[in-house]
Amino acid sequence: MSDRMTSRKRMLAALNHKKPDHVPMAFMIFTGLNKRLAKERGSSDPAVAIGTQIELGLDTFVDLRFFSPHVSEIGHSDAPGIPVRFDNRVTMREWAEIPDDSRYPLLHKEYITPAGGLTVAVNQTNDWPYGDATSGTFQVPFMDDYLEPRCVKYLVETRNDLDALRYLLVPPTEDDLKRCYEAWDKGKHLARKHDLLLTGGWGVGGDVLAWFCGLQNAVMMSIEEPDFLEELLAVIDGWNKPRMQAFLNYGVDLFIRRAWYEGTDFWSPELYRKFFFPIIREEVRLAHEANTMYGYILTSGSMPLHDMLIELDIDVLIGPDPVQGKSTDLNRMREQLKGRICTWGGINGFITVEKGTKEDIDTAVREAIETLGPEGLILSPVDNVRDPSDEVWENVLVMIEAWKKYRG
16 A cells, blocks of 8 residues: 555645655646647636646635626735625726826825725836726725835725725625625636645734825824724724635634734834734634634735744744845754644745756755755745746746655
């Protein structure tokens, strides 16, 4: 009888700090592959991407976000999973202007609610991906990382904005959930067919502050108007929880919260404990109550928070990055987290995999496995390999071969 594990069992062994037959490797995000498949095969079907990763020998997983109904007109690409709905009394308008004192067109969006209006204004920089002011076909998204560094007027600025914001953050309808469950069945069937881990998310919290307020403003708010920030986070949390519960009710193996902007690059440990800790503690409780594991994406600034993450009983820290993660030290991470929290990552995606030499990649793979493995490690480039070029694809294949050499 073979001792070889299925991919799901191997991933679950790693998540539970048990020794798998070998260290699993699963890309936390793999945009470059999706782009290659779209170009080569004309396919954006997530099942095709999953099948390709299986062929490469990877321990891929089925992320139900990619099987969800997508409501592109609202613009919530960074809060995927379940369609974002506004109250049916909300109306919107967008317009553009070309200020004399700016090098960029200024794009405006107004949300008109029964409690008043909310407006956002962003510079249309040269890399803006959502249309062009001169053509009149632009869009200002609702939840998107492109907002934060380009905003000149954020959506939420004062406590008076919260009543209007509640009309933009309404829970999913029964019809939304029915459509999601029907769409997710395709992903679940694929996971069961190949015995792959089934994941859902992304839950959001602090990242929404970047999109709605700007991170600098949010941090200042935590000091100058802490009650306002607590109320804002409570509004966001009240919107996020039903979306999370939908995945828990559906029966995913792992629920994932995106927390790229909740680390100590922005927040002190004291502020983290005050504003984020109680919310995450409740999310972890809900997940574990549903026999679901809880994953936390934080690729930089996690080191000072490790004791709190252990206290929170998080199952897996997704995104340890030894190159671009601020102060990330894999040896210290192993000492602090080994046997307590699984780590998913260990290799830098951009500098090491996309831009590095074959020797750089081989060394990074070996050091990650030797330091963080063999128990409690899921190897991955952090947090993405975006470039679909042939040169980068060769580096990806080098990384996979190095993994097969050192994985045990």
